[in-house]
Amino acid sequence: xxxxxxxxxxxxxxxxxxxxxxxxxxxxxxxxxxxxxxxxxxxxxxxxxxxxxxxxxxxxxxxxxxxxxxxxxxxxxxxxxxxxxxxxxxxxxxxxxxxxxxxxxxxxxxxxxxxxxxxxxxxxxxxxxx
Numbered sequence: 001x002x003x004x005x006x007x008x009x010x011x012x013x014x015x016x017x018x019x020x021x022x023x024x025x026x027x028x029x030x031x032x033x034x035x036x037x038x039x040x041x042x043x044x045x046x047x048x049x050x051x052x053x054x055x056x057x058x059x060x061x062x063x064x065x066x067x068x069x070x071x072x073x074x075x076x077x078x079x080x081x082x083x084x085x086x087x088x089x090x091x092x093x094x095x096x097x098x099x100x101x102x103x104x105x106x107x108x109x110x111x112x113x114x115x116x117x118x119x120x121x122x123x124x125x126x127x128x129x130x
Contacts, residue, residue, distance in 0.1 A: 002029055002043075011047060014127060015088055015120055023048035035074060039067050042092070052084045057092045057124070061102040064091070068106045076117055090120045092127055 004027045011017045011024075026048050033041040043055040054075050058064055071089055079087040093099045100121040107119045 007045060007047075010127060011045075011051070011053065014122055015053070015090065015118070017047075017051065017088070019047065019051060023050055035070070038063060039071065046084075049083070050085045051088065052079050052082070052086070053088045053090060055090045055092060055127075058099065059093050059095050061098060064099055064102045065106055068103055069110060072107070072110055072113055072117060072119075076112065076114075079116070086116045086118065088118045088120060090122055090127075092122050092124050094124050096121055096123045 004024070007027050007029060008024045011019070024047060026046070028046040030044045031042070033044050035041060039056065041054050041056050043053070045051075045053040045055070047053065052075060054071060056071065058067070075087040075089055078084075091099060091103060103119060103121055107113065
């Protein structure tokens with residue numbers, strides 16, 4: 001079972017979020033949210049109604065190329081619609097170097113991203129939420 005303290009630790013340590021402590025007074029985590037036939041969010045986390053986080057596991061570079069634009073666009077739209085300050089997408093993988101190379105390339109070329117969208121590639125062993 002995921003508890004709020006482990007979520008806070010993940011957000012501050014793995015994602016590098018410097019949100020003040022009061023933001024972490026409200027944490028809501030949803031599990032296994034299907035965006036489409038290819039994309040299942042392992043977690044969708046709301047931190048203080050300010051930070052929206054999607055966590056998805058992907059080990060296939062082709063799926064990164066195909067699905068990263070949709071993940072970013074969906075997260076950005078939800079962030080804007082719900083009044084969040086930031087959106088962070090965490091891709092969890094066993095193939096960090098390979099996935100990071102592909103994901104960074106796709107992310108850099110997205111025209112609709114902004115400075116309040118962050119992409120993180122995390123090795124599966126480094127995330128206690130999994």
